[in-house]
Amino acid sequence: MEMDGLEAFHNVLVIAATNRPDIIDPALLRPGRFDRMVEIGMPDQEARLEILKIHTAKRPLAEDVDLAAISKRTDGRSGADLANVTNEAAMLAIREYVLAGRPQEDDEIAKYRIESKHFEEALKKVKPSKKEGYGKFAEFA
Incomplete structure (x- = not known):
């Protein structure tokens, strides 16, 4: 492989990642520059469920929280989007706990749980990130 202005190198492996494919310089994509590009798309329902499990593993969830149901409602959201939803x-x-004037001792706070209603509100507040530019390079993938 040879890049403009650089001497030829052999056995060079370039691995790169971006969440902004729309701003990749087209000169990098000219024929002969890279052998292949691999696109990792949005997670499917099963993957979203696993992502939600990871991001809620150490969080106190109420029994009414159904991660499988949430995963079905989050099509088109990335792993980062799902992390934002769980954080929200x-x-x-x-916020609800504190504004209700509840005791703020550690043992009392530990009893509080994230409920389904909190996820409902979070899903309304946290919009999916824009996916502009994704699929633009599908012919290379």
Whole structure:
């Protein structure tokens, strides 16, 4: 492989990642520059469920929280989007607890749970990130 202005190198492996494919310089994509590009798309329902499980593993969830149902409603959201939803749900629960004037001793706070209503509100507040530019390079993938 040879890049403009650089001497030829052999056995060079370039691995790169971006969440902004729309701003990749087209000169990098000219024929002969890279052998292949691999696009990792949005997670499917099963993957979203696993992502939600990871991001809620150490969080106190109420029994009414159905992660499978949430995963079905979050099509088109990335792993980062799902992390934002879980963080927002946690913040909503904490805010509710504090504003209700509840005791703030550690043992009392530990009893509080993130409820389904917190996820509902978080899903309304946290919009999916824009996916502009995704699929633009599908012919290379």
